[in-house]
Amino acid sequence: MSTVEEAEKAVETYNGYDLSVRLLTVNKAAPGGSQPKRRVVVNSFKIYVGYLAWQVDNSEQAFSQHGKVIDARVIYNRETGRSCGFGFVTMASETEMNDATAALDGHVC
Structure with missing residues (x-):
């Protein structure tokens, strides 16, 4: 700068x-x-979603049954454009995040 x-x-x-x-x-x-002071970043209510089927392109639908979804993303390989088989869903609150996690952990999509 x-x-x-x-x-x-x-x-x-x-x-x-x-x-x-x-x-x-x-x-x-x-x-x-010298080391700068670390800043604390407030945690978002983001859930890691793994073992997604290759054809899944939007995780929002299953999670929206358990609260307001702020963001849902499947991660893709930059070079191949193919799904990496995981993604992230951000819920509106901690309660909704916990409810969705409890309901969908181990669920097959």
Whole structure:
């Protein structure tokens, strides 16, 4: 960044930013080996969904029966475009996340 203000704005804007399957961690660089203070990112209500059938392209339908789905994504291989067989579903609340997990854990889609 060209100024301290730009760096601080970038940290404020992008630290904790949800980038598909990961939350970004953005801090100002620390001089000479010192460590910046770690910032705590509030956990989202995101569920890992594994062992998806190759043809599954949207996990939202099964989960929406257990609460409001904020986001549902199947992860694809960038080079082949083929499903990786897993994805993530973000629910609106912890209760909905727990209900969906309890109801669908081990469920065959």
